[in-house]
Amino acid sequence: MIRIVLPAHLRTLTGAGSEIEMEIDPPVTLQSALDALEARYPMLRGTIRDLHTRQRRPFLRFFACEEDISHQGLEAPLPDAVCSGAEPLLIIGAVAGG
Amino acid sequence: MSKVRLLVGTRKGAFLLTSDGKRKKWKVDGPHFSGWEIYHLKGSPADPNRLYASQSSGWFGQIIQRSQDGGKSWEAAGNQFAYDGVPGTHQWYDGTPHPWEFKRVWHLEPSLTDPETVYAGVEDAALFRSTDGAKSWQELSGLRGHGSGPHWQPGAGGMCLHTILLDPSDPQRIFIAISSAGAFRTTDGGQTWQPINRGLRSAHIPDPDAEVGHCVHHIAMHKTRPGTLFMQKHWDVMRSDDAGDSWQEISGELPSDFGFAIDVHAHEPETIYVVPIKSDSEHFPPDGKLRVYRKRGQEGWEALTKGLPQKNCYVNVLRDAMAVDSLDDCGIYFGTTGGQVYGSADAGDSWTPIVRDLPAVLSVEVQTLS
Numbered sequence: 343m344i345r346i347v348l349p350a351h352l353r354t355l356t357g358a359g360s361e362i363e364m365e366i367d368p369p370v371t372l373q374s375a376l377d378a379l380e381a382r383y384p385m386l387r388g389t390i391r392d393l394h395t396r397q398r399r400p401f402l403r404f405f406a407c408e409e410d411i412s413h414q415g416l417e418a419p420l421p422d423a424v425c426s427g428a429e430p431l432l433i434i435g436a437v438a439g440g
Numbered sequence: 441m442s443k444v445r446l447l448v449g450t451r452k453g454a455f456l457l458t459s460d461g462k463r464k465k466w467k468v469d470g471p472h473f474s475g476w477e478i479y480h481l482k483g484s485p486a487d488p489n490r491l492y493a494s495q496s497s498g499w500f501g502q503i504i505q506r507s508q509d510g511g512k513s514w515e516a517a518g519n520q521f522a523y524d525g526v527p528g529t530h531q532w533y534d535g536t537p538h539p540w541e542f543k544r545v546w547h548l549e550p551s552l553t554d555p556e557t558v559y560a561g562v563e564d565a566a567l568f569r570s571t572d573g574a575k576s577w578q579e580l581s582g583l584r585g586h587g588s589g590p591h592w593q594p595g596a597g598g599m600c601l602h603t604i605l606l607d608p609s610d611p612q613r614i615f616i617a618i619s620s621a622g623a624f625r626t627t628d629g630g631q632t633w634q635p636i637n638r639g640l641r642s643a644h645i646p647d648p649d650a651e652v653g654h655c656v657h658h659i660a661m662h663k664t665r666p667g668t669l670f671m672q673k674h675w676d677v678m679r680s681d682d683a684g685d686s687w688q689e690i691s692g693e694l695p696s697d698f699g700f701a702i703d704v705h706a707h708e709p710e711t712i713y714v715v716p717i718k719s720d721s722e723h724f725p726p727d728g729k730l731r732v733y734r735k736r737g738q739e740g741w742e743a744l745t746k747g748l749p750q751k752n753c754y755v756n757v758l759r760d761a762m763a764v765d766s767l768d769d770c771g772i773y774f775g776t777t778g779g780q781v782y783g784s785a786d787a788g789d790s791w792t793p794i795v796r797d798l799p800a801v802l803s804v805e806v807q808t809l810s
Contacts, residue, residue: 350475351475351476351500355500384516387520388501388502388520393501399500401498438498
């Protein structure tokens with residue numbers, strides 16, 4: 343079981359709680375986690391990854407175990423602590439303001 | 441008893457403002473989609489409870505929302521806007537070819553007869569249509585492919601298709617406008633298109649009366665006279681009486697002929713409204729006075745000021761932020777970038793702020809409900 347934390351606006355969009363728990367067959371990667379997330383919540387399609395390029399939207403980041411894993415390949419395995427549910431996969435929106 | 445519902449899109453959410461036919465007391469409902477830009481929302485003329493909304497953000501991209509109960513509840517619909525075939529290129533700001541890239545939906549225009557059919561005008565400029573209630577979208581690619589597309593170039597606000605007018609007398613005829621390419625017309629339901637910009641003159645392009653390249657800001661039509669079009673261009677207010685084949689300037693003695701919004705009185709097809717804005721670099725009213733100008737037929741422009749701020753006002757009124765209701769005493773509404781929504785229940789003679797402190801208003805539409 344893995345845990346995913348969405349930015350506030352995507353939590354509102356999905357109606358999900360503060361954390362989403364999902365069972366995903368190993369090996370768990372960013373791609374399989376995002377695919378499972380979008381399958382459960384179709385309204386998220388296009389909000390995290392561009393619909394056409396399938397690339398991460400530029401103002402979002404993926405954090406896990408206090409590391410920025412945004413630039414690791416989508417097929418790279420997620421850390422063991424994330425795969426076991428000990429640590430969440432955080433999807434973070436860039437800060438903005440002035 | 442008639443009822444009026446305003447659909448207000450803002451930089452940080454959507455608001456629904458409702459009143460009875462007297463239009464004196466208003467209920468404010470919102471924000472819906474708090475924190476998201478709502479470029480536009482509009483109700484289906486065939487089913488007033490069916491609403492469509494364009495929800496977008498720099499972080500999360502484009503969402504389309506749909507309501508089947510007049511805005512009480514919403515559901516996310518389809519947001520895949522894929523250009524037909526190989527997208528090709530248009531001109532970039534420096535004149536180099538630039539690939540067509542979808543950015544957002546500027547305008548949603550529901551069909552006049554079918555609640556399931558809705559058109560979307562998008563940036564980079566293209567027209568899409570859904571016939572399944574916004575679940576899926578197909579591009580009407582004849583517009584980009586008619587020939588001049590590779591020469592289109594964005595203005596400072598982006599290359600957006602922002603105006604969609606459906607002809608009530610001919611379902612095959614549609615008018616659209618693009619900043620900054622110009623106006624276009626189809627007479628076969630969107631398969632083929634032709635530019636309709638003859639008579640426009642724009643000093644910002646090398647050939648001022650070129651076939652395309654004009655920064656059209658908005659076009660309005662009265663439903664009983666679909667061959668007569670009124671245009672607020674970047675500069676100049678224009679009129680066509682031959683469905684866009686030719687245009688004549690009617691700016692007259694306006695204090696500025698720059699502006700964004702233009703609309704037509706619900707019951708007087710020769711009465712139009714604009715909000716003059718000082719210039720393209722000063723997006724606020726001349727002299728700090730917020731004035732709507734009304735023109736009745738061949739008469740000159742008349743400043744409508746009662747109830748509007750006449751000093752120290754430096755807001756803008758954007759292209760989709762003016763609408764008219766169809767009650768016997770025609771109501772007119774507009775929203776400002778300062779967050780005010782003003783309403784007039786007497787065709788513009790007097791105005792009252794309905795709300796004063798919303799986020800910057802991007803669009804205002806109105807539904808007249810029985």
